[in-house]
Amino acid sequence: MLRIKFLLFMRSASLTCFIVLTMFSMPGFCLDAPSKGSTLYVPVYSMVYTGDRAVPVNLASTLSIRNTDPRNSIRVASADYYASTGRLIRRMLPKALVLGPLASTSIFIKEKDTSGGFSTSFLVRWAADREVSAPIIECVNIGAYSGLGISFVTPGREIR
Numbered sequence: 001m002l003r004i005k006f007l008l009f010m011r012s013a014s015l016t017c018f019i020v021l022t023m024f025s026m027p028g029f030c031l032d033a034p035s036k037g038s039t040l041y042v043p044v045y046s047m048v049y050t051g052d053r054a055v056p057v058n059l060a061s062t063l064s065i066r067n068t069d070p071r072n073s074i075r076v077a078s079a080d081y082y083a084s085t086g087r088l089i090r091r092m093l094p095k096a097l098v099l100g101p102l103a104s105t106s107i108f109i110k111e112k113d114t115s116g117g118f119s120t121s122f123l124v125r126w127a128a129d130r131e132v133s134a135p136i137i138e139c140v141n142i143g144a145y146s147g148l149g150i151s152f153v154t155p156g157r158e159i160r
Contacts, residue, residue, distance in 0.1 A: 034131035037125070038134070041121060041122075042122040042154060044116075044120040044141065046114055060111040062139065064104065064137070064140060065105050077125040084117035085117065089115055
């Protein structure tokens, strides 16, 4: 009986440890160092393949840019959409966009837009006049095929 209680305790402790470690290794739980700007690469999946025959399923994608700083604005200088080949498809912002404290914006890519191929991407450049908490920049990819719903988020990654 004591052995069973010990094993249950160890299993529970292991699960708790796993959950805590997973939470703090996720991007949303990490505190980024203050920054005055950067460039982020954001993967976009305009389509995915399903089944043994690799049937393509088109996805709609929404780039989300969120200013996480409660006191300062940021400037989104550009959000450029690139094809799988690396070719620039289009510049999504005609001019720089200012996001006030805790404000957000989004850019939508239609499900039928397959101009970039399978693995398109955004390059997003942002800046601030003073050090601010880094924005959250990610893409929500969503679609449906034959009763199957597909949705997932791809986080932006800072590049040099």
